[in-house]
Amino acid sequence: MGDNWKKTQFLGAGSYATIYLARKVDSPLSDSIPVAVKSAPCEDSTSLQEEGRILYELRGCKEIVQCFGEDISNENNEDVYGLLLEYASGGSLTNLIKKYKGNMPESLVACYSYMLLKGLCHVHEEGFVHCDMKPTNILVFPSQDGTDVHNVKIADFGAAKKIGEEEILTPGSDSYHRGTLLYASPESVASGLHIPATDIWSLGCIIVEMITGRSLWTGRRKDLIKKICFHDIKIPEKISGNARHFLKMCLAKEHKKRWTANMLLNHPFIVKNLAALPPNFNDRVMLSLTNPFGRDTWVSTYDVFSTPSDPGEPADLGLVWNSLISC
Structure with a gap:
């Protein structure tokens, strides 16, 4: 061949x-x-x-x-x-974020959050943690119906791990946390703990970036670690109450207080925004049924x-x- x-x-x-x-x-x-x-x-x-x-x-x-x-x-x-x-001919979510320059509509943010939560539900239910959720690892498949709502899919499982799988990690080393520091959760940075809630924190960081066009954190490595572990989260100001609460449930410092992907799918921020979409919206993300090989x-x-x-x-x-x- x-x-x-x-x-x-x-x-x-x-x-x-x-x-x-x-x-x-x-x-x-x-x-x-x-x-x-x-x-x-x-x-x-x-x-x-x-x-x-x-x-x-x-x-x-x-x-x-x-x-x-x-x-x-x-x-x-x-x-x-x-x-x-x-x-994915549409590149990554990073391209979409740059396109909107901090003005992505909340309804669109909710649509993409919905797709990502659906993917994370499957990842977690199958017993894995992605460990490196970030815009460049989310790929964009252009809309087939002429709307501005593209299809997004989770990619790059190179840092993923089995839930409960033991790891030998060295505190303070670059490999202590998996993935990318800008999107790393407090428990992964402080304790090397990678659990489903870790992906939810990263999702919160991604949503902030979709809304504002900027990363949640800035600074060099040592500053970032301090901010992630100890600083209060700055939720974007000009957003709805539903979006604000949704982000708080994603970005709770204590991982046990974060909502799961399944819980977040039923949050008003998701439910109310999706209610305004056509009934067939749930079928618009296509699974390729034909293997070209x-x-x-x-x-x-x-x-x-x-x-x-x-x-x-x-x-x-x-x-x-x-x-x-x-x-």
Whole structure:
């Protein structure tokens, strides 16, 4: 299958993987379904494969970026492991925040919050914590009905963990908390504790950013840690009472006082704003039912992106999941 697909455009790079846009070579451009390929050299792909395992467990949720499966290809004489993902042509939530420049309507903020809460409900119910909720990890799929309400989905589970999974952490180190400090919760910064309430705090930070166009916190690392742990939260002033209470329930300093994702879905801020939307709104976030790499919901393939110079044999990593191949 190596000559059927090609990585056509560099999209970005993270701490352990590189992301490319890919298209099927033998299809007209207008008919070609673009996908995103998140890849890393096989010898450095442990973290990426762990993310794949989590995405496999979370498959089927409309508000989480869909992973079609995995691949090992030989590219430029190097074995490369890749995750085959939905492509979000609208970029990330960061792009939308910049577009509105601090003037995103509350009704729109509530719509996006609703989608994110639906995704977090699934993540938490399946026994995981995302640990790195932030605008750049929320991808935008442009509206198909001509409205300003796009579809947003949670992506990048590279920092995710199982609920209750023990961790060996060193206080004061950069790895003491998972994820990004600007969106880190007090308990994760102070105690290295990562629980579902941690994601809810991060969601609160994201909502403040959608409303104001600015991060909840500013400053260097040491200042940020002090502010997160000890400073009072500054809720945006010119917002409704419902939005204000919603944010307080997300940004309670004591994690036990934060509302769960399920509770927040029933908050008036969400319910009243969604009541004004068309009845079919709940169906507008689409789950791709067609896997461009095969008929199964998850595929494990070889050589989809292998270069013709020296395809070689796929690496025998012992890390491509035999249990998934037949799924």
